Amino acid sequence: ETGVTQTPRHLVMGMTNKKSLKCEQHLGHNAMYWYKQSAKKPLELMFVYNFKEQTENNSVPSRFSPECPNSSHLFLHLHTLQPEDSALYLCASSQDLAAGGNEQYFGPGTRLTVT
């Protein structure tokens, strides 16, 4: 596997379910990100991890819980979601959090539908 991979690619879950999204990067990067892309809206940054430490939480509801066990893996745990949480969830990584030149590499995303 190369680049950034995400599983599952598609997920349908009920509002009372608990599920997790997984992201893995094979680029030797130190920073990882979760983004949400809703229809006709720009990508919204949710969480940032740098060297496994969370550095940013963009006012994300607690029903989204990130976990970064090491620099290569990032999880997004989901519980009691709402239908408006249906979106494309993208994971990205970058070498670090250097100012400027922050070229992030994205995974293919998980298309989440909450019923």
Added chain:
Amino acid sequence: DQQVKQNSPSLSVQEGRISILNCDYTNSMFDYFLWYKKYPAEGPTFLISISSIKDKNEDGRFTVFLNKSAKHLSLHIVPSQPGDSAVYFCAASGKTGANNLFFGTGTRLTVIP
């Protein structure tokens, strides 16, 4: 309020001609700008970037122009090829919170053979 705007949701261009994609931003603290390209069922891929100390950056068929006074940047693709058909996102970041990229909503480019 969106800090990065792409006001054209779509653009169609004949193969071989120039494609010009536009992006406007509101935050004067942004100092680094990027363009990403996205094919269906794939994540965005980095295309080209420009620092605020420059007004032009060229990479093969792709050139990005930055007009800081107008808070405007554009991506030129010449000559356009059918494989360039994709959604193009403009993004910006600043010195503070540099890890935070602000994205536009994207422009869907269709290059007609």
